[in-house]
Amino acid sequence: MSFELTYVYLDHNATTPLSQEVEQAVIQALPLWGNPSSIHQAGRGPKSLLREARKNLARELQCSPLELIFTSGGSESNNSVIKGVYEKTLGTARCEFITSTVEHPSVLKSFQYLESLGARVYYVPVSRQGILDIDYYERVLSEKTALVSIMAANNETGVLFPVSLLSQKAHEKGALFHTDAVQAFGKIPVSLKDWNVDFASFSGHKFYSLKGTGLLYAKKSSEMEIFILGGAQERARRGGTENVLGIHALGIQANQLKNVGVYFGQMEKLRNRFEERLLESIPGVKINQAQVPRLPNTSSVLIEGVDGETLLMSLDIKGFAVSTGAACSSGNPEPSPVLLAMGLTAAEAQNSLRVSLGWSTTEEQMDHFLETLKSVVQRLRRLAESDVGITYGS
């Protein structure tokens, strides 16, 4: 399927396009088909690609190369830590876990699984603005806590959580701390040294690399059981022949990251300008988390009287890709659990739209998007008004 030139992609939290550098590097590396575990010639090229990628990523993330484990993506990294720490601490005095109510399903469902095995899990609530309830966190954190898993940035709202502070508090009680940093990497500066976490998850397709590739950072001293048992790959911490081309792609993209800081500011300027103009030009619109620290690229917008799915489809026909929430739940008519957890009503959550910008988003695209959004919202509201006789934004 090819996109028309007029197609404007504003769904970068769902996935990002492939960077040209990655595309070229992968094509060039295709002939390196050997098994990196082989000690003969065919294995040497692939093995050096793995070594190079690990080095590049460690430099970018500020950790030791030996602390990085290549995985199949964010979901596997999250599952590995949560289940791996549970198994390691089973039968010890550390039998409690803490997470938040707005995590990605790969975290929430892993914890629900631990609950089904009898573990005690606390879910830290958030305010309507998406701010984590730190008092609740401090109350439930104790010498019994084995692991805290709280995300760095929310995929639907972009709200940032104070990772260093949360990690420090967990460490004061002797607990391990994991952060799902899938949405943060490539959108804000990330330093594992500053965060001082024990584990962190990353996903290649959220930073212009390949799908089915990811990383788990596991601090040297932190212990967990192995999730995928098998060969001695990844220093016997994750079995399975490595996805050499995918890992190579991650390493190439890590090299690009040192030049992308400029995009963070650019996305923020475009996002803020879009939100200002949106509020001026369409009545009955709210920005869901305007007043809190957020990713520079994400806007969660509540548009009264317009169903998000209908709006999304109308915009798609006009050449704009946006989302109503997490990509993994699109096609699901239920309102976003993240927005519900923030205290929005089901109707408000269903009237919400997620717009997520990328490195290549331009001012012209955002202006074109706003004009189209205005006319689509007007049309959908007219249709709704003629059905029920309501006027919005008065």
Ligand SMILES: Cc1ncc(COP(=O)(O)O)c(C=O)c1O
């Ligand atoms: C916050 C967050 N964590 C984890 C994941 C899962 O990553 P992957 O698609 O690589 O499994 C996603 C993907 O949407 C995400 O947004």
